[in-house]
Amino acid sequence: MLELTDLDVRYGAVRALRGLSLTVAEGEIVALLGNNGAGKSTALAAVSGLVRPSAGRITLDGREVTGASPPAMVAAGVVHVPEGRRIFSTLTVRENLQLGGYLVRDGAELERRIARVYDLLPRLAERRDQQGGTLSGGEQQMLAIGRGLVAGPRLLMLDEPSMGLAPLIVTAVMDVIRDINAAGTTVLLVEQNAKAALRIAHRGHVLDQGAVTLHAPAAELAADPRVIEAYLGA
Amino acid sequence: MSQLVWNGLFVGSFYALVALGYSMVYGVIKLLNFAHGDLYMLGAFSGFAMLGALGGLVRSQSLLALLLVLVATMLVTGLAGMALERVAYRPLRGAPRLSLLITAVGASFALEYGTRAAAGADPRVYQVRLGGTTLHVLGARVTVQQLVLVAIAVALMVALHRLVTSSRQGRAMRAIALDPVAARLMGIDVDAVIARTFFLGSALAGAAGVMAGGYYGKIDFLMGFIIGLKAFTAAVIGGIGNIPGTMLGGLLLGLLESFGTDLLGGEWRDVFAFGCLILFLTVRPTGLLGERVTERV
Ligand SMILES: Nc1ncnc2c1ncn2[C@@H]1O[C@H](COP(=O)(O)OP(=O)(O)OP(=O)(O)O)[C@@H](O)[C@H]1O
Ligand SMILES: [Mg+2]
Numbered sequence: 001m002l003e004l005t006d007l008d009v010r011y012g013a014v015r016a017l018r019g020l021s022l023t024v025a026e027g028e029i030v031a032l033l034g035n036n037g038a039g040k041s042t043a044l045a046a047v048s049g050l051v052r053p054s055a056g057r058i059t060l061d062g063r064e065v066t067g068a069s070p071p072a073m074v075a076a077g078v079v080h081v082p083e084g085r086r087i088f089s090t091l092t093v094r095e096n097l098q099l100g101g102y103l104v105r106d107g108a109e110l111e112r113r114i115a116r117v118y119d120l121l122p123r124l125a126e127r128r129d130q131q132g133g134t135l136s137g138g139e140q141q142m143l144a145i146g147r148g149l150v151a152g153p154r155l156l157m158l159d160e161p162s163m164g165l166a167p168l169i170v171t172a173v174m175d176v177i178r179d180i181n182a183a184g185t186t187v188l189l190v191e192q193n194a195k196a197a198l199r200i201a202h203r204g205h206v207l208d209q210g211a212v213t214l215h216a217p218a219a220e221l222a223a224d225p226r227v228i229e230a231y232l233g234a
Numbered sequence: 235m236s237q238l239v240w241n242g243l244f245v246g247s248f249y250a251l252v253a254l255g256y257s258m259v260y261g262v263i264k265l266l267n268f269a270h271g272d273l274y275m276l277g278a279f280s281g282f283a284m285l286g287a288l289g290g291l292v293r294s295q296s297l298l299a300l301l302l303v304l305v306a307t308m309l310v311t312g313l314a315g316m317a318l319e320r321v322a323y324r325p326l327r328g329a330p331r332l333s334l335l336i337t338a339v340g341a342s343f344a345l346e347y348g349t350r351a352a353a354g355a356d357p358r359v360y361q362v363r364l365g366g367t368t369l370h371v372l373g374a375r376v377t378v379q380q381l382v383l384v385a386i387a388v389a390l391m392v393a394l395h396r397l398v399t400s401s402r403q404g405r406a407m408r409a410i411a412l413d414p415v416a417a418r419l420m421g422i423d424v425d426a427v428i429a430r431t432f433f434l435g436s437a438l439a440g441a442a443g444v445m446a447g448g449y450y451g452k453i454d455f456l457m458g459f460i461i462g463l464k465a466f467t468a469a470v471i472g473g474i475g476n477i478p479g480t481m482l483g484g485l486l487l488g489l490l491e492s493f494g495t496d497l498l499g500g501e502w503r504d505v506f507a508f509g510c511l512i513l514f515l516t517v518r519p520t521g522l523l524g525e526r527v528t529e530r531v
Contacts, residue, residue: 048419074421086416088409099409102402103421151421 001026001186002047002078002155007056009042009210016042018210019056024155029177029187031197031218033231034207040190041083043207044157047188048080049073060155075103077154083163083190085144089133093124093143096132100147110150117146121176138169145176155186162193174200194231198222206231236374238492244380246488247387250481251442252465253472254394255315255435261411261475262431264331268338269318271462272345273436277311277443278453279353285361296362297382304386304444308437315436316429318345324425342462349455357454360447383445390438391481397434398477407431411475460504467511473524482522 002024009017016039024030034040045051047058049070058066060076068076088096097114104110118125121142127135132143141161148156158177162170170193178200181187191197198204204221206214214226221227252274259267284303322341326334369376398404406427409417418424446461447453464487472483487507494506514521 050415050418069423070418071421071423074419080419082416082419086413086419088412088416090412091405091408095405095408098402099405099417099420099422102406147420 001061002188003057003059004043004047005057005059007043007046007058008054009039009046009051010054011051016210017046017053017056020207020211022205022212022215024186024188026186027181027184028203029181029189029201031194031201031204031221032188032190032207033192033194033197033204033221033227035230036192038207039210040207041159042210044080044082044159044188044190047073047078047157050080071103074151077152078157079148079151079153079155080157081144081148081159081161083159085140087132087135087140087143087147090131092129093132093135094128096143096147097124097150100150101152103151113150113152117149120149120179121146138165138172141165141169141173142176145173145180149180149185153185155188156180157188157190159190160192161189162191162196170196192231194227195222236372238496239489240371240374240376240380242489242492243485244384244488245491246468246485247384248442248446248484249461249464249468249487250391250484251387251438251445252461253468253480253484254391254477255439256462256465257469257472257474257477257480258398258407258431258435260469261477262407263323263327263410263428265323265334266338266466267323267435268335268462269322269341269345270435270439271458271460271465272342272349273311273315273318273458274439274443274446274461275349275453275455275458276314276345277307277440278447278457279349279358279443279455280307280310280440281444281447282358282360282453297379300362300444300448301386304441307440307444311440311443312433312437315432315439318436319429319432324428342459346455346458353455355455357452360451360453362448379449383449386441386445390441394434394438395477395481403427403430463511464507467507467514470511470514470519470521473521476521476523479521479523486522 004020004022007017007020020043032040032043042051046053049068049072052067057064060078065073065076088099097117098110101110101113104113123139124143124146132140135143145161161173165173174196177187177189189197189201198218198221201218204216204218205212206227252271256267256270259265281303284306285299288299318341322337323334326337367378369378398407406422409420409422410424410427414424468483468487469480471486473479487510490510491503491507495503
């Protein structure tokens with residue numbers, strides 16, 4: 001479904017991605033692991049159109065989308081839930097969800113989608129009129145995911161959804177991601193918490209200095225001594 | 235007493251109309267658009283030109299003519315505001331704030347002296363002077379035309395408020411104000427929404443310009459300068475970036491001026507207004523209804 005080929009991204013003199021290649025097939029959960037500064041967020045930003053690659057190709061269903069704008073990518077069904085959640089803090093939960101469906105012009109359809117998110121994440125329904133910034137960290141993460149879902153993604157890209165959450169909440173978030181995937185949405189999951197990510201992922205890629213150094217089925221990665229040493233803290 | 239209140243509210247509703255554009259643009263892209271007052275001036279001149287073209291209708295149906303011209307002028311200044319954003323501000327997106335501010339001052343001069351080149355330096359006299367019957371309301375002398383102008387101003391403000399608080403476009407504007415990157419990830423075309431914000435703000439300023447022309451009678455190419463500063467003051471008093479706050483700030487500034495000049499004399503009016511500006515900037519820079527100051531660079 002998604003294919004990145006020899007992708008380069010530079011921020012001025014910094015080379016954040018150097019020849020990154022990876023693929024995500026329809027229906028998968030693919031984990032993207034790596035240390036701070038490895039280039040994980042940059043990879044997602046390149047796909048969603050926030051940054052423009054200086055070299056390489058991105059294709060979606062075989063169609064080239066390199067350098068497409070964020071609205072074009074959302075319209076194509078690729079939704080990026082950013083690192084740090086970036087909830088619209090003074091807007092209500094409901095307004096945040098409505099914004100997730102900004103490109104859904106049919107009001108009734110938008111309401112149906114928001115209702116589905118409330119079904120999946122009942123906590124959000126309880127807090128629909130509360131300002132996004134007043135939610136707990138875990139609730140904000142759920143809101144960020146729910147906001148992404150309202151757009152109706154075929155590919156959902158999540159950047160460190162476990163960041164700053166207690167272990168129990170991390171499990172809950174990962175369960176929600178697995179449910180979303182089971183319902184038919186392909187997931188590209190960036191995580192520092194390799195353990196949590198590899199538990200739900202089908203395959204994983206390890207990123208170092210802007211390129212993939214290792215990729216394998218999730219179970220294999222979880223058992224790989226190099227991964228255990230570097231990311232699973234055994 | 236009630237006369238002073240009425241005068242204050244009347245002038246204040248003009249200030250509020252102009253201040254809204256200032257405040258919206260600031261809210262969305264954190265730019266102090268110093269050229270905003272000049273769109274008010276441009277509105278007055280555009281209205282002047284259109285009234286001239288309408289000719290006969292103006293004499294027989296002056297209020298109707300003014301309303302038609304008002305709507306057409308809103309379109310003209312709205313588009314002018316969009317053009318200004320496209321030419322002067324968009325290329326500088328992401329540039330340091332100071333560059334933007336200097337560009338805005340430059341744009342202001344360009345509009346003022348462009349208008350002088352096109353329309354001349356001498357003041358023009360509006361073809362419509364709304365006479366109007368005087369009514370006595372709670373002891374204040376109120377003219378029918380004043381009531382009509384205030385009603386238009388209030389209607390425009392209510393419409394804007396509803397747009398911002400409960401429409402899809404308004405939500406997009408508020409989202410961009412809070413986090414432009416997240417807004418892009420929602421699929422919002424940020425440039426297009428910013429352009430529309432300029433359109434709305436500039437259209438309101440243009441409306442105020444025509445209303446001022448019809449009410450005060452005389453217009454000139456520098457008339458936007460002081461009102462621009464007053465609008466800025468009103469926005470600061472109410473809370474810049476905050477729509478209801480800005481409306482309140484406009485009315486409050488009108489009242490303060492009205493009572494202040496009554497106490498101290500007309501020549502103190504601007505001293506009084508800008509004294510308020512300084513007071514607020516030092517004591518309560520977020521304004522009356524302004525929330526937290528989120529400094530984003
Ligand atoms: N806007 C930017 N300007 C300059 N350099 C940047 C920018 N964003 C990222 N970088 C640099 O690019 C490299 C990759 O950053 P990126 O955010 O993609 O890493 P990451 O893997 O997501 O890290 P983390 O796990 O800390 O989120 C880093 O060296 C970072 O300093
Ligand atoms: Mg990151």
